[in-house]
Amino acid sequence: MKRNPASRDALFAAIVLILLLAIPILHRSPAFEDFIIRLSAMALFATSLNLLVGTTGMVSFGHGMFYGFGAYAFGLTMQLTELSLPVAALFAVALTTIAALVVGAICVRLSTDYFAFITLAVQMLFFSVIVSWQSLTGGDQGLRGGIPRRHIFGFDLGSQLHLYQFCAIVAVLGLLALRHVSMSPFGNTLRMIRDNAERASFVGIVLWRARLLAFTIAGGFAGMGGVLAALFVSGAYPELADWPNSGQAIFAVMLGGINSFLGPVLGAMILLALNDLVQRFTEYHGLVLGVVILAFALGLRRGVLDFIHLVWSKRAR
Amino acid sequence: MNVEINHLTKSFGGVRAIDDVSLAFPSGSLSAIIGPNGAGKTTFFNLISGAFIADSGEVLLDREDILQLSKTERMRRGIGRAFQVASCFPTMTVRANLMAAVTAHAGRWASLSHRFPSPGMRERADDVMEFVGLTDVADVEANILSHGDQKLLDIAIALALEPKVLLLDEPTAGMGPDERWRMIERVRALWERRKLTLIFIEHDMDIVFKVASSIRVLCYGKVLAEGTPDQIRNNQAVIDAYLGAEENAT
Numbered sequence: 001m002k003r004n005p006a007s008r009d010a011l012f013a014a015i016v017l018i019l020l021l022a023i024p025i026l027h028r029s030p031a032f033e034d035f036i037i038r039l040s041a042m043a044l045f046a047t048s049l050n051l052l053v054g055t056t057g058m059v060s061f062g063h064g065m066f067y068g069f070g071a072y073a074f075g076l077t078m079q080l081t082e083l084s085l086p087v088a089a090l091f092a093v094a095l096t097t098i099a100a101l102v103v104g105a106i107c108v109r110l111s112t113d114y115f116a117f118i119t120l121a122v123q124m125l126f127f128s129v130i131v132s133w134q135s136l137t138g139g140d141q142g143l144r145g146g147i148p149r150r151h152i153f154g155f156d157l158g159s160q161l162h163l164y165q166f167c168a169i170v171a172v173l174g175l176l177a178l179r180h181v182s183m184s185p186f187g188n189t190l191r192m193i194r195d196n197a198e199r200a201s202f203v204g205i206v207l208w209r210a211r212l213l214a215f216t217i218a219g220g221f222a223g224m225g226g227v228l229a230a231l232f233v234s235g236a237y238p239e240l241a242d243w244p245n246s247g248q249a250i251f252a253v254m255l256g257g258i259n260s261f262l263g264p265v266l267g268a269m270i271l272l273a274l275n276d277l278v279q280r281f282t283e284y285h286g287l288v289l290g291v292v293i294l295a296f297a298l299g300l301r302r303g304v305l306d307f308i309h310l311v312w313s314k315r316a317r
Numbered sequence: 318m319n320v321e322i323n324h325l326t327k328s329f330g331g332v333r334a335i336d337d338v339s340l341a342f343p344s345g346s347l348s349a350i351i352g353p354n355g356a357g358k359t360t361f362f363n364l365i366s367g368a369f370i371a372d373s374g375e376v377l378l379d380r381e382d383i384l385q386l387s388k389t390e391r392m393r394r395g396i397g398r399a400f401q402v403a404s405c406f407p408t409m410t411v412r413a414n415l416m417a418a419v420t421a422h423a424g425r426w427a428s429l430s431h432r433f434p435s436p437g438m439r440e441r442a443d444d445v446m447e448f449v450g451l452t453d454v455a456d457v458e459a460n461i462l463s464h465g466d467q468k469l470l471d472i473a474i475a476l477a478l479e480p481k482v483l484l485l486d487e488p489t490a491g492m493g494p495d496e497r498w499r500m501i502e503r504v505r506a507l508w509e510r511r512k513l514t515l516i517f518i519e520h521d522m523d524i525v526f527k528v529a530s531s532i533r534v535l536c537y538g539k540v541l542a543e544g545t546p547d548q549i550r551n552n553q554a555v556i557d558a559y560l561g562a563e564e565n566a567t
Binding site: 005006180181183184185186187188189191192195196198199200201202203204205206209210213 | 366368388389392393398400404405406407408409413417418420421422424425426427428429430431432433434435474477478
């Protein structure tokens with residue numbers, strides 16, 4: 001009897017989490033911890049986008065708006081209310097989910113090309129609102145004054161180690177939840193839509209409802225990533241909600257592989273590492289990044305993890 | 318289920334693809350629709366199944382007009398269809414295709430509470446798979462199935478939704494002569510066992526005359542003739558417009 005796939009995934013997540021939590025006990029490396037904190041935000045962001053791109057076949061160019069929304073919603077909640085940090089985080093994610101529902105209701109009925117355009121347009125609108133609503137958001141300076149660091153469950157998020165632990169836990173749990181969505185009957189429905197939307201509607205799936213639900217869930221998890229990003233930068237900046245940030249998530253998805261659940265996580269890892277590495281040597285890091293992505297697109301014709309899967313299954317045959 | 322079409326009309330940019338068509342398909346009948354290319358046969362199916370909305374007319378399902386209903390609603394009322402070009406979910410295995418279909422049919426497609434498949438779905442999918450004879454290729458991905466098996470899978474997906482009326486658009490399209498007969502025998506067998514109202518579009522006249530109990534001939538969007546195989550074979554208008562042309566061509 002094979003092990004139940006759900007408990008296998010949970011076991012895998014637990015092992016990764018234990019490893020992540022054990023590393024700083026054995027060896028403290030601020031650079032590594034910093035990397036994992038940023039990765040946790042980016043991994044949630046990219047993996048949630050892939051629920052749309054890879055699983056459903058909906059290419060959204062505006063996913064960054066929910067990342068930014070989560071960051072601002074969390075930052076503002078912390079500054080303006082007395083809510084405790086976990087409650088504020090949950091509240092921010094809930095708000096982002098509602099925002100995604102509203103935006104999705106406008107976007108998901110459009111055909112593929114127009115869907116991509118309008119998500120981009122809504123994002124630019126949102127970005128403009130952030131920049132111009134100075135009294136609330138601080139405009140292009142970002143949300144200043146920091147996020148009041150409060151203690152939760154013995155965590156002091158002012159300390160890098162505790163922030164690292166918090167981000168690792170949230171990211172692993174968030175990814176596990178996204179994995180569950182992707183493996184549920186609903187996740188399968190999304191793959192049916194990607195494979196053959198016409199057929200899917202002829203077996204009784206209401207396409208717009210399925211797409212809207214996917215868009216809403218993806219937005220919520222992007223918001224969760226945004227909360228972590230806000231904790232890391234201790235504030236929120238318009239750049240988090242700007243379109244190049246959506247582009248980063250798309251890069252991560254394409255680099256890592258759209259047909260593997262962990263592809264976007266790997267892609268986010270590569271992208272962050274590349275950014276760090278290249279920035280050390282040249283200011284033209286966009287140029288280097290572009291070349292790398294071209295190499296992947298033209299050379300492998302797929303993301304890294306998808307490529308590994310392909311080679312693996314060919315060898316197995 | 319009884320299907321009755323009254324004065325159905327559909328135009329595309331001034332061209333009347335279906336022009337005042339009235340046809341009745343009694344419950345449990347096995348009917349063929351024939352006609353030259355561009356006669357409006359597939360459009361006719363699209364109008365019954367709800368892929369297109371008719372300009373005017375009625376589509377009665379057991380006397381209830383379903384013309385205003387969406388394709389999903391019509392499917393729920395018991396209209397199933399398979400497509401001219403086999404339409405399945407290419408990245409999934411045969412079993413996964415059918416599990417997906419039965420899950421949707423059971424109304425669980427938006428379920429997030431557990432992993433796919435829902436309990437009982439695998440068994441139901443396997444039943445359908447055995448019924449159409451795809452068990453040998455259960456774990457093969459749909460996009461690498463043979464052409465004939467893809468057509469069968471398409472029909473199996475339709476059957477998984479437990480239709481009362483089944484529309485098959487050229488079930489033997491693109492097959493060799495032997496394969497065609499095997500396919501049509503399977504179609505006939507499932508019609509007998511499931512007691513469906515089955516309507517199929519077919520170009521192979523030998524098959525049509527042998528299998529169908531009644532035949533409708535469409536030509537330029539109109540009903541040219543209807544009747545038993547013998548009546549159609551001897552109908553002068555049909556010979557002129559269709560059968561004759563085919564004999565000359567071959």
